[in-house]
Amino acid sequence: MTSKQKHSMQPQPNHDESVRQDFVTDLRAFLTDEIYPKITPYYEKNVEPEFIKERNRKPKDKSEVRDLMLKDKSYQSWSLLQRLSQQMMFTAVIDTVERTLDDLIERSKQHNSLGTLELDNEVEIPKYLTAYDIHQQPGGYHTEKIEDDIAPGVVYDISLPIYSRNSMGDENDLLSQAIIGHMQKYIKLPEPERMLDIGCAIGNSTLPFAKIFPNAEIHGIDVASPCLRYAHARANALGVTAHFSQQNAEQTNFENETFDLITSCLLLHETSHDAIPKIINEAYRLLKPGGWMMHLDVYPFHREAIEPLYDFLKDWEIINNNENFSGALRNMNLQQIFEDAGFIKDTIEFTSAEADGQYTKGYTGDFYLKLPIYLAQKPNIP
Amino acid sequence: MNAKIELPRIAKGKKPIYLDDRSIDNLMAMIMTLTQEISVLRDRLDTIEHLLAEKKTISLEDIDTFEPSDDLVKQRKERRQLLLKRVLLPIEKDLEK
Numbered sequence: 001m002t003s004k005q006k007h008s009m010q011p012q013p014n015h016d017e018s019v020r021q022d023f024v025t026d027l028r029a030f031l032t033d034e035i036y037p038k039i040t041p042y043y044e045k046n047v048e049p050e051f052i053k054e055r056n057r058k059p060k061d062k063s064e065v066r067d068l069m070l071k072d073k074s075y076q077s078w079s080l081l082q083r084l085s086q087q088m089m090f091t092a093v094i095d096t097v098e099r100t101l102d103d104l105i106e107r108s109k110q111h112n113s114l115g116t117l118e119l120d121n122e123v124e125i126p127k128y129l130t131a132y133d134i135h136q137q138p139g140g141y142h143t144e145k146i147e148d149d150i151a152p153g154v155v156y157d158i159s160l161p162i163y164s165r166n167s168m169g170d171e172n173d174l175l176s177q178a179i180i181g182h183m184q185k186y187i188k189l190p191e192p193e194r195m196l197d198i199g200c201a202i203g204n205s206t207l208p209f210a211k212i213f214p215n216a217e218i219h220g221i222d223v224a225s226p227c228l229r230y231a232h233a234r235a236n237a238l239g240v241t242a243h244f245s246q247q248n249a250e251q252t253n254f255e256n257e258t259f260d261l262i263t264s265c266l267l268l269h270e271t272s273h274d275a276i277p278k279i280i281n282e283a284y285r286l287l288k289p290g291g292w293m294m295h296l297d298v299y300p301f302h303r304e305a306i307e308p309l310y311d312f313l314k315d316w317e318i319i320n321n322n323e324n325f326s327g328a329l330r331n332m333n334l335q336q337i338f339e340d341a342g343f344i345k346d347t348i349e350f351t352s353a354e355a356d357g358q359y360t361k362g363y364t365g366d367f368y369l370k371l372p373i374y375l376a377q378k379p380n381i382p
Numbered sequence: 383m384n385a386k387i388e389l390p391r392i393a394k395g396k397k398p399i400y401l402d403d404r405s406i407d408n409l410m411a412m413i414m415t416l417t418q419e420i421s422v423l424r425d426r427l428d429t430i431e432h433l434l435a436e437k438k439t440i441s442l443e444d445i446d447t448f449e450p451s452d453d454l455v456k457q458r459k460e461r462r463q464l465l466l467k468r469v470l471l472p473i474e475k476d477l478e479k
Contacts, residue, residue: 014446019425023418026462038477046479074476080400084414098389132395139390146387322395
């Protein structure tokens with residue numbers, strides 16, 4: 001195995017693929033560390049004063065800032081480069097996956113002794129995942145081009161370190177480590193008998209729970225079969241037992257009161273207005289009395305006014321990286337949806353979990369070190 | 383063994399225009415890809431130079447299995463940052479106005 005392979009289900013890039021991927025990592029670092037920090041001072045010195053001259057006041061919200069910035073060639077140059085870096089990342093990774101896919105699929109069939117995998121081709125892929133490819137991953141997470149396809153899962157697994165500049169950890173589990181940290185600090189949760197990770201994709205956020213709860217039965221569900229096949233093979237490569245099944249979190253086949261803990265990582269902002277209450281109601285149905293749900297996401301729910309420029313910059317992924325529902329999620333009344341589902345009012349919390357990331361400055365740092373987490377407990381009366 | 387599979391290469395979704403028109407955006411994409419390929423060639427040359435310093439002849443496999451040392455990884459990172467700094471200088475300077 002080369003230093004780029006973190007487990008036996010990852011492909012080995014050839015020389016040029018490897019350094020092509022390295023270039024993208026370094027391009028993203030350059031855009032984050034060298035260019036991005038110049039945007040705020042540039043705006044304060046050049047863009048905002050023009051607006052003040054005309055209107056005698058500062059821009060009042062992110063939409064006024066957006067009107068200014070989308071016309072500004074200097075800002076737009078950074079924005080275009082940032083978008084291109086995402087496309088270049090996928091191209092560089094897909095080269096390797098495409099070249100090695102036959103072998104990877106064969107290998108996945110040898111990686112199946114631990115845990116289970118249940119696929120169901122009756123599960124429909126929701127429109128919010130087919131209308132556009134989230135994160136600009138070509139084909140999204142569900143597209144299958146070949147029998148027993150695992151390609152979207154492999155692409156996701158090996159692009160994450162490039163996206164995050166190697167700050168997700170060898171097993172890409174930084175985010176669920178943040179959930180675990182928060183849980184251990186603030187929630188008195190006895191070791192669960194069964195837990196469920198919804199929208200688990202490749203299971204990178206599912207497996208850490210198997211490590212801290214060695215006696216629990218760990219389940220992950222997703223609608224994307226190629227990701228689930230890869231999740232199962234990947235769990236085997238890492239020697240972890242987990243059960244993956246193809247199900248939609250809006251309506252699953254599990255019985256009432258099956259789980260002590262339900263988690264999700266970066267799932268809610270990829271869904272829709274209609275899906276959110278269904279997912280929350282379903283989580284309520286599946287939880288045992290006294291069980292907890294914890295959702296880690298990207299977007300905080302602001303109670304107080306924040307700087308319009310920062311507010312605008314925080315929306316970058318929505319406009320430029322196919323995160324279409326993220327903005328709308330921020331405007332939803334999740335508190336009410338959680339209450340309506342039946343969760344205990346006093347336990348509902350929209351707070352943040354600290355991620356132990358390596359990078360603290362610039363674009364990536366701003367977004368991924370303090371992660372919004374939404375939690376609630378089901379009443380303890382059966 | 384399956385026939386050569388072609389994975390999707392273009393993401394579905396909105397394609398905003400960033401600069402004056404699509405053709406300028408395309409030019410930027412082309413320049414960045416060329417810059418990337420210069421970096422790839424430079425790293426390949428670097429690999430070959432390091433391999434040849436150790437032995438007289440090398441194979442393609444030697445190149446593909448070459449694992450740069452931590453020092454070399456660091457050197458390459460610095461060289462890429464320098465390349466990016468030069469290529470993207472006009473954009474950086476504009477933002478320093």
